Amino acid sequence: MEQLLTGMQKCVIDGEIDQIQGYVNQALSDGMEPSVILNNGLIAAMNEVGQRFESGDFFVPEMLIAAQTMQTGLAILKPLLIKADIKTAGTIVLGTVKGDLHDIGKNLVAMMLEGAGFEIRDLGTDVNSEKFIEAVRNGDADILGMSALLTTTMPTMKETIDALVEAGLRNKVKIMIGGAPVTEKYAQSIGADGYAPDASRAVSLAKSLLN
Amino acid sequence: MMKTVNAVAFQSPQFSLLSDCQIQDIHLAALEVLRETGIRFHHTGAIDLLKHAGAFISDGNLVKFPAKLVEQALASAPSRIIMCDRDGEPSVFLEGTKTNFGTGSDCLNLLDPYTHEHRKFTREDIINGYRLVDALPNIHFQMSIGIPIDIDPKLTYDVQMLEMLSNSTKPIVFVTNDLASCQRAIDMAAAVAGGPEALREQQHILLYSEPSSPLQQSTTAVDKLILMAKTELPVVHSPGPQMGAVAPITMAGGLVMSLAEILSSLVIHQFTNPGAPFVFGAGIHHMDMSSMQICYASPEFQLTKAAIAELGRWYGLPTWGYAGCSDAKVMDEQAAVEAMISVMAAKLCGSNLIHDVGYMESGLTTSFEMIVLTDELVAMVDNFIKGIEVSPDTLMVEELNTVGPGGNFLSTKATRSHFRSYWFPTLLDRKIRATWLEKGATTLGQRLNLKVREIIESHQPKPLATDKVQALQTILEKAS
Numbered sequence: 001m002e003q004l005l006t007g008m009q010k011c012v013i014d015g016e017i018d019q020i021q022g023y024v025n026q027a028l029s030d031g032m033e034p035s036v037i038l039n040n041g042l043i044a045a046m047n048e049v050g051q052r053f054e055s056g057d058f059f060v061p062e063m064l065i066a067a068q069t070m071q072t073g074l075a076i077l078k079p080l081l082i083k084a085d086i087k088t089a090g091t092i093v094l095g096t097v098k099g100d101l102h103d104i105g106k107n108l109v110a111m112m113l114e115g116a117g118f119e120i121r122d123l124g125t126d127v128n129s130e131k132f133i134e135a136v137r138n139g140d141a142d143i144l145g146m147s148a149l150l151t152t153t154m155p156t157m158k159e160t161i162d163a164l165v166e167a168g169l170r171n172k173v174k175i176m177i178g179g180a181p182v183t184e185k186y187a188q189s190i191g192a193d194g195y196a197p198d199a200s201r202a203v204s205l206a207k208s209l210l211n
Numbered sequence: 212m213m214k215t216v217n218a219v220a221f222q223s224p225q226f227s228l229l230s231d232c233q234i235q236d237i238h239l240a241a242l243e244v245l246r247e248t249g250i251r252f253h254h255t256g257a258i259d260l261l262k263h264a265g266a267f268i269s270d271g272n273l274v275k276f277p278a279k280l281v282e283q284a285l286a287s288a289p290s291r292i293i294m295c296d297r298d299g300e301p302s303v304f305l306e307g308t309k310t311n312f313g314t315g316s317d318c319l320n321l322l323d324p325y326t327h328e329h330r331k332f333t334r335e336d337i338i339n340g341y342r343l344v345d346a347l348p349n350i351h352f353q354m355s356i357g358i359p360i361d362i363d364p365k366l367t368y369d370v371q372m373l374e375m376l377s378n379s380t381k382p383i384v385f386v387t388n389d390l391a392s393c394q395r396a397i398d399m400a401a402a403v404a405g406g407p408e409a410l411r412e413q414q415h416i417l418l419y420s421e422p423s424s425p426l427q428q429s430t431t432a433v434d435k436l437i438l439m440a441k442t443e444l445p446v447v448h449s450p451g452p453q454m455g456a457v458a459p460i461t462m463a464g465g466l467v468m469s470l471a472e473i474l475s476s477l478v479i480h481q482f483t484n485p486g487a488p489f490v491f492g493a494g495i496h497h498m499d500m501s502s503m504q505i506c507y508a509s510p511e512f513q514l515t516k517a518a519i520a521e522l523g524r525w526y527g528l529p530t531w532g533y534a535g536c537s538d539a540k541v542m543d544e545q546a547a548v549e550a551m552i553s554v555m556a557a558k559l560c561g562s563n564l565i566h567d568v569g570y571m572e573s574g575l576t577t578s579f580e581m582i583v584l585t586d587e588l589v590a591m592v593d594n595f596i597k598g599i600e601v602s603p604d605t606l607m608v609e610e611l612n613t614v615g616p617g618g619n620f621l622s623t624k625a626t627r628s629h630f631r632s633y634w635f636p637t638l639l640d641r642k643i644r645a646t647w648l649e650k651g652a653t654t655l656g657q658r659l660n661l662k663v664r665e666i667i668e669s670h671q672p673k674p675l676a677t678d679k680v681q682a683l684q685t686i687l688e689k690a691s
């Protein structure tokens with residue numbers, strides 16, 4: 001068992017995306033619990049990847065391929081986890097605000113969050129407040145994340161939060177925001193729950209918001 | 212008298228990156244991407260126009276270009292653009308390998324020259340920036356530099372244009388956020404030039420807009436591109452992709468994608484109004500895969516900008532470039548080193564409209580000291596590019612024969628008439644230690660800062676006529 005988990009972890013860390021489902025299926029047929037495969041196999045591997053990234057051994061592409069590998073393995077586990085009523089880390093709706101087409105940062109945040117086990121609904125770029133609100137109203141989002149890279153588009157963040165309050169939906173989700181012109185102070189001033197200056201910190205923030 | 216043979220004379224340092232065949236390979240690869248995958252246009256007007264011109268439309272807004280459209284557009288675009296200063300005097304020549312330097316646009320932060328704080332821009336700061344540009348001889352055009360926070364954000368681009376027109380006579384490269392603000396910027400410049408016709412003749416302003424890499428064109432960017440084509444004012448519609456994020460990871464791949472985007476822009480532009488002025492450009496950066504930041508000063512960035520300059524000349528179009536930028540957070544040794552490689556590369560490859568002077572921290576911050584340093588570096592590298600003149604007059608055979616073994620050249624006529632062709636720095640120090648100590652033992656950083664303050668405190672730009680100031684004010688008031 002231990003050996004299988006070690007192999008699975010190595011598979012995620014090395015980003016061997018074609019082989020991960022073999023490991024997961026093997027573990028299941030050996031009778032391992034889906035939650036054990038998830039926590040001691042896939043997530044444990046991603047924690048190691050995260051550490052290597054922080055210490056400078058790993059670079060972004062290596063981390064993202066590892067995250068995709070973990071997602072590919074998770075795809076097999078998902079139906080089983082739902083049946084067993086085991087929740088994923090949480091669901092996050094993400095988007096770049098109206099008038100803004102910058103999405104490199106938002107996409108990195110999305111991929112890193114996925115790597116940490118969150119479920120992502122990406123609304124893309126140029127997203128107006130109505131679309132954000134609709135996604136909150138009709139979905140099971142735990143967190144709403146908004147990105148803006150232009151000072152001229154930042155006001156949509158405030159608009160969206162105000163509109164959520166008006167629609168009585170503000171308490172349904174936590175809100176985090178980011179992007180180069182955004183600051184902690186701005187986040188507080190518009191009533192967001194948190195701000196993060198980069199993707200790794202966005203992951204810690206998301207985790208802390210749901211704890 | 213010496214005999215000469217029919218030899219090729221080199222005088223300045225030689226630099227060439229791509230062979231003719233390689234340039235053609237990149238061109239053909241871009242045409243293949245335009246044919247096979249095409250560009251997604253989020254602009255119905257453009258799609259109609261392109262369809263009419265013979266492009267193939269599928270999936271609603273995906274436009275595939277046959278080579279003939281691209282070649283037609285390349286054939287009608289002019290080879291040179293001459294931008295005049297505010298008084299209508301030609302000052303920035305965009306053609307061949309002529310180089311012109313200017314600031315960057317829209318930084319969020321300034322390194323305060325008095326407190327050294329890293330803080331947001333105010334309106335007063337951008338005015339100081341434009342006056343700095345006005346005063347520096349080797350900074351030839353202005354861009355907005357920063358985004359002031361003490362104004363109505365909706366009027367950001369209007370205020371920038373008003374202040375650039377008011378505080379410097381140098382040509383302007385501008386950015387706007389939508390069609391309406393672009394039109395207002397043009398109206399302001401026209402009011403100053405003496406009407407739309409005069410502005411068209413003087414080409415005092417040039418728009419910088421961008422495709423949305425990879426392989427997309429947004430509604431607002433195309434709106435602006437078409438407006439510029441119609442008004443016959445110059446535009447650079449330059450992709451700014453990051454290899455490894457929104458472009459393939461290799462430099463050749465980044466070039467192919469950017470080229471496909473530029474050529475698709477040129478087709479729209481030239482089919483809207485054949486012969487309208489268009490600058491060929493792309494800023495092809497890579498993402499540092501450890502910090503996730505966009506590199507503005509890497510050696511690779513110098514290579515892609517050189518390739519863009521060579522490609523542009525191959526097409527016979529004026530070109531866009533970058534220099535005086537750094538990834539450093541403060542004006543330190545890193546910033547100086549990076550400024551130098553960027554100026555050197557820009558002068559060697561001969562881009563025409565070289566911008567982003569003063570950019571720090573991947574375009575988030577501006578340093579006025581960096582602008583002053585670049586002014587000095589441009590002069591320094593100009594004198595490097597001048598090369599060595601080899602002629603009867605400079606070989607000095609007679610002079611050597613006259614002075615002879617053991618003599619000296621300090622007080623000869625020839626020395627007196629030639630010594631001034633050597634470059635005299637204004638900020639780099641060559642004094643003897645004793646004098647340097649007497650003069651305050653300053654570092655380059657301190658001297659840069661001092662010069663920034665001197666200019667801010669004493670430079671008086673040529674004032675704009677009061678009726679023109681009034682006209683600008685009226686346009687601004689109508690916008691708010």
Ligand code: B12
Nearest residue numbers: 101102103104105145147150151178179198199317451573
């Ligand atoms: C790349 C880029 C572009 C590309 C975008 C490509 C794309 N698909 O995204 C292109 C070339 C298309 C572009 C266009 C424009 N751009 Co631009 N662009 C940049 C640039 C150089 C880098 C942005 C980037 O990708 N950084 C790398 C990523 C990884 O960092 P990031 O986005 O900051 O994201 C990180 C964090 O902020 C955080 N984060 C981000 N989102 C979120 C969300 C949440 C919830 C959380 C928690 C965290 C978080 O985590 C991310 C990962 O670590 C910036 C300058 C800069 N250094 O920021 C200018 C910049 C943002 N652009 C600017 C401008 C002006 C424009 C244009 C108007 C230029 C023009 N002439 O038309 C257009 C506008 C287009 C539009 N309508 O949006 C200005 C903005 C000024 C302003 N008004 O505020 C900047 C600052 C540059 C400048 N000085 O001029 N741009």
